[in-house]
Amino acid sequence: MAGQPFRFGTDVWDPSHRFETSWLLSPWLLSFCRALISLYIFATLVFVLVWQCIHDDEHCTASQNQFSYFTSLTFWGLGFYHLAAATHTFTYARSGVALLDRFPRPLQALHSAFYTTVVVFPFIVTAVYWGRLYSGAWFADMYGGWSNVSQHGLNSAFALFEILIPRTDPPPPVHMLWLIILLAMYLALAYVTEASKGFYPYDFLDPGRQGGLVAAYVFGIALGCIVVFGLAWAAVWLRKYITETKLGKDGKFGSGAGRSAGMSDMEMAKPQETTVA
Template sequence: MKIFSYASWGVPRTGFDPSHTFVRSHFVSPLVLACIRTLLCIYCFTAITTCYTWLAHRTATISLKDVNIGSYTIQQSDAAIGQSFSFFTYLTFWSLGFYFLVSSIHTFMYAFRQRTWLHSSWPKPLQMAHSLYYSSITCFPFLVTIVFWGTMNSGWPTGRFEQWINISVHALNSLFAIVEIVLPATQPPPWTHLSVVLLVLSAYLGLAYITRETQGFYVYEWMNPAHGNWSIVLHIIGYAGGMVALFVLARCAIVARHWIAKKTEGARRENAEMEEKGIKLDDRSDTWSSEMVISKPSQARRSSNHFV
């Protein structure tokens, strides 16, 4: 008995994604899907580049809080550019950008050549990694959005830059994830993917404390033991539980999308069949009418000849 099998992780023996669901859609053409993914990729990287350029010359003021921590203000300038790679928010946004980059390339290839590297030449480990990548970017953005607006936001910032970057990385990120749940024809992720999603979340916790040791600051204030060890434990349990719930909800949404697409396709086929039957009936009616028209002159000729 094998402890590990690719089939349990979304790569069956018959071949990875035989129906090309990662590059197709129930609702739009592959070319349109590729263009949408490209636009989202461009926006992600443009937002990050603009953010870093702005911080290199100016200072952003952000007010935060937590469930058991009062409001506090942090100043972000050029040093925040390097520090951003320790924030789960920005790591998730970077991940969205690279996912849309890779997926748009594959989708363009499928749109023009009906094949992709992902399906034809990539080894199984990379195919499995792409499937896991999809599972992560349809879950993590929602955690970022809910945690920020639900527990961390301490008022609407006054600066235009702060307003825009907050909307981009804490709101549009979830909109982009919704696009990836709704548009592609992807199958629901295997339940095994949930363990990897939780593992990534746990690994990030370790990264955050490494940042504390190497750079001297807590990425998120709730990680500071000064606020109590129980606070840290409860935050970890809460985020893990939220991650499980978000994975289940994302999976259910994909199942619902398949059901809606199936019903929609069934309705289209029924309409097409009804239209086809209507055309056949019209054709039969025309044929019958033409025979009647043709038969009359012949009868008339026969009658006239008999008269003569």
């Protein structure tokens, strides 16, 4: 796949339902947890938009500008991923067949890429915010503290949940390319924002203030993305190794679904032999 980034693959899609099952939680409980996370994220986002419209001197301008920030966009992405993942897990728990299994292969591959963004981008947001943007003084009001902790702290907690709890495989290395492409697209959005609205979402992207350091910041974040991808990949691999190889926790499957004990994904993908009486 690393040499063919535009191919969606031809092997059997997720034969043991790794995207919808957990080594620790039942499919029903996993679906509930993902739905609860999605609900919290969307409630936070809507509350922030409404609060800014009510309390900002320029009314809803700040709310409109939210969609120019990588933080906000990745938080929306977290919400939509957990909503989709909860739906797929719920349908799997209910019938033994996930809604995702019925999707065309390109959409299945995009769901896998979506998962990769969810376990990588939140950590970049958290690191950049608290390491570069945070002023060092705690927020004077309860709203400021809660909204920033939710969007710049809990986001990584939700990403960690998806790394540690489901049975997902480590993301394919080819996804590194698409993560960098998405970051480049956001960089273009930041400069479109400056051209259309007159401000840079982040001061380190402003050539007038940072000069040549802008390139250093851009390449530094891109390199950081690759490092975080590697750490996320290693964490997923380690979770899978400890829970499945060492502890023998093969997974909690839906009724009439899943795989037999000790049966590998490759074995699950093989067509079953039939016997004619």
